[in-house]
Amino acid sequence: MIAQQVIIMIGVAFLVGAVVMTLIRLARGPSTLDRVVAADVIIAVLIVALAMEAAINHHATSIPIILVLSLLGFAGSLSMARFVADRDQARKWDVSTSAPRRSERSPEGT
Amino acid sequence: MNPVLDIIGALFLLFGAMLCFAASVGLVRFPDVITRMHAATKPQTLGLLLVVIGLAFSLQSVRPLGMLVLVAVLQLLTAPVAGHMVGRTAYRTGHLDSDRLTPDELAEDLAAAGFHLDRGDGAEGIEDREARE
Numbered sequence: 001m002i003a004q005q006v007i008i009m010i011g012v013a014f015l016v017g018a019v020v021m022t023l024i025r026l027a028r029g030p031s032t033l034d035r036v037v038a039a040d041v042i043i044a045v046l047i048v049a050l051a052m053e054a055a056i057n058h059h060a061t062s063i064p065i066i067l068v069l070s071l072l073g074f075a076g077s078l079s080m081a082r083f084v085a086d087r088d089q090a091r092k093w094d095v096s097t098s099a100p101r102r103s104e105r106s107p108e109g110t
Numbered sequence: 111m112n113p114v115l116d117i118i119g120a121l122f123l124l125f126g127a128m129l130c131f132a133a134s135v136g137l138v139r140f141p142d143v144i145t146r147m148h149a150a151t152k153p154q155t156l157g158l159l160l161v162v163i164g165l166a167f168s169l170q171s172v173r174p175l176g177m178l179v180l181v182a183v184l185q186l187l188t189a190p191v192a193g194h195m196v197g198r199t200a201y202r203t204g205h206l207d208s209d210r211l212t213p214d215e216l217a218e219d220l221a222a223a224g225f226h227l228d229r230g231d232g233a234e235g236i237e238d239r240e241a242r243e
Contacts (some may be wrong), residue, residue: 001113003116004120008124015130016242021135031203037143037146040125041133047158048127054168077192081192085203
């Protein structure tokens with residue numbers, strides 16, 4: 001029991017360091033996509049922390065929260081990626097003369 | 111509660127936490143979005159699998175196993191989709207250093223199809239974007 005708690009506490013120390021460095025990346029950017037990636041890592045850290053708490057106290061209450069967090073990270077990064085793509089796309093694509101004319105914003109957003 | 115299984119589960123959780131730490135080091139040190147994604151996706155799949163296995167060892171009961179398997183399967187299905195979308199957006203908005211790419215097969219295919227990404231000649235790169243933001 002004591003050995004389990006010692007191992008978990010070492011893991012908590014790793015998690016604290018991870019969250020601090022990820023928050024540095026989340027604050028500094030430089031682009032929105034960097035912040036999306038950093039937010040995904042923070043969600044992963046949260047999942048590990050919830051699992052550690054469940055492992056120490058031997059209860060299964062946190063498992064639905066883990067499920068919701070993983071799906072939330074998926075939906076969040078997906079929608080943010082689509083948002084950034086729609087916003088930046090018209091500026092970055094260039095159409096050469098040999099290609100068929102492509103409208104400034106394609107309707108399917110790809 | 112079996113203390114040996116507790117310790118095995120705690121070791122799995124420790125490996126998951128170490129993967130999170132490695133991902134954060136990569137996030138701080140790596141230069142652009144694609145390489146940061148390379149670091150950040152490790153705790154999302156391998157780390158989550160380790161955490162689920164460790165939690166199954168620690169709880170030592172059959173009832174939460176179904177939910178744990180559901181978490182693992184859903185994460186394995188959704189993480190590649192999210193990573194693909196973020197990587198595609200990063201490529202198309204120019205958030206990568208093309209000089210570091212050894213093969214760039216997507217650029218060759220785009221050139222063959224008549225498109226080219228506006229990057230290099232007179233286009234705004236990452237530095238210009240950072241300067242403007």
